[in-house]
Amino acid sequence: MTLSTNSSGFQFEQLVRRILEANHFDVHEAGLSIGLETGKRAIVVSSSGGVRADANARGQSAGFDFTATMGNEIWAIEVKFYRTARAQVTLLESAAARLAARGIIAGARKGMLVVSCQLSSALRTTLEDRFSITFIDRVDLLNWAARAPELLDELNALLELDSIAIPEASERPTEPTQTSKRLPETSPPEDTKGTELCQELKALKRGKSTWSAYEKLCDRILRYLFPNDLHGWHRQKRTDDGLNRFDYICRIRPTTDFWQFLLHHLDSRYVLFEFKNYADKIKQGQILTTEKYLLERGLRRVAIVLSRAGASTDAIKMTQGAMREHGKLMLVIDDGQIIDMLQMKERGEDPTDRLFELADDFLLALPR
Template structure:
């Protein structure tokens, strides 16, 4: 549990307490991408460690897809290599843990064992509640893992919520969800700092003030100095000055919080941005804000004499390092801090849009669909206005047959939008907004496909909805891609908020879209 974040450790403790309580049914509520798999694995590890010597404990984890079963198993094995795990009910002989699908339970109901704890992943999507009749035995405890508290109105609807940690909580606490960035910090930056003589290296250091907390990626010592590192990962070798300005602004905000906690004078900041930056710009930032910037050229310099570190750096950078020159970074030295004028604190842009989306209820009642469309368009403008040349809302085709909520022409300045232009022969992208309370069905995929037309260089569409695509809609979107080369991408509220947070924190939001596209393309069969 040492590698878990504070909220994950708390969730594990709550689950363990539930297992030892008189309750038979409970739930935890967590947004996607906040590490629920690690929580499940650590909770199982703790329960078996504390109880299995006294009695034989059997635990089942149920989910909707076989691929998720494999993912959970991998995390469990990483947590404890000695776990005896079965992936099918028929393999349960001698196993203490079963990780399988709801379909497997229904298919092999006569062979179900008496489990002490059954963890139901994505419990809000369980449609056939007869499955619980098959599983319910004397003394069995059920734990539902759900996305949002108000999504549960079925079997787990009356279950006690023992823990809740949502996207708004993660943003408040300064936690990021960029998995590649986290791996870069753990597997490259920490070893690099050790190699360079840094000591007392602490990852994800929390700083609190009266209103909120922030999380510094790394805090370490170099001689007598305390150095804080903030990391921003990008998919481009070159990025706009505005992206770097946003990242520096984020560091200055951290300095402001440190001032309130009386730690500012003790800490120097290094901003790690692994792409090419003009040395003149780096010097200007240092002179104006006392923030040292490490570019990709500086990172190459720091590890070029250690081949293992250089290879690690290359493995986390999405472009070749072969033609890049090394450059010595700015020396770490303390100088008089520039005066930062205290500004009146305002809610963050991310929090503003979180509140707007939460206030806008799903459906058409009281003009909610129109409100949702306005909010989403406003977010798209905020995220990508520098990437689009023209915007057209409520755009009609010349024959008046189709009306698109938003259509934009592309400049292709960042990696993602250039990727669409190059490989999908598209100059325009379509955005459709669906304020539905349930996931999007396949019928809407086929309707959206009609908006796309190769001769008009319009081959890509985004469908923005509250809950994303259902299973059949995902299949339909893949079918459109394989058969006609039309790319239809699902975005939900959480995707929008994550990208807004990235933009506000000095990251490139279109990198998030590129990750989505790569996941889709890597899953496509013939």
């Protein structure tokens, strides 16, 4: 995924690169060869700042952000920014499996997964033993950034930290080389369910004839994306034209920043999902119908609409009016955004971060 230069994820990745350089890592720039070989595999930095293996690696992409060297060691390094400070184990496992597998293909000796969340000592030990890679969390980064005060200030600002939110910092190793973890000889299995769901969505025909298959696919997609975030999955049947036969009403579990935002700031304990299998963009009439199911006093003020082609300009204006006049938030997610979130989940990133960005952009652009 190509990150926007204004996104927190991109800023975090660039800051991690500078912190590593301040700690004596040689981080390789775009378009430059590392100049080291492992067997028959030459490592080459791609134009996107990542690394690709040569033809002997069977043409597979790097699958991690960049490489670095320290001494004679080649590190495959992946950086993950999460808006939620609490560690989400399933995402960390997916990211670690991908990094270990791709690092082996690229010929790296060690792997490093840098995350913005905080790991407990027990969780860190379990994950490092399982995947044989080094985990670096926000506490480690704070220790490493202390070598350059300007980096420490940037890190605190980006993670929105204060002095009381930095426990255990003095108890962590301060040198990146204080680890003996090496990538395993055989790669662990990677998560491929996101790719499979993407392929199914792309292949599914739009329109009335496939509405049932679409809603069943949406059910599987949502349960894959948000297995721990929602509860209930109550099906709400109603009469319609066959293109949006039913929706889901789920109770929110405030496990991540996005769901906490809906619960605490929008006063919505429940979220409504609707599935629109139209070939074209949905119009304002479909938005008006959805709005009627949102209840201000029923703690149900948020709807997420899955629409194959997104929403028309008039429909978007209708969602803006619902938010401005009644405090009802309706997000319309098209196929491209669903595919993006599925790919994020497969890479070990949090798909709710994308929902947070969509909601944030929507509210920032809300007209008077």
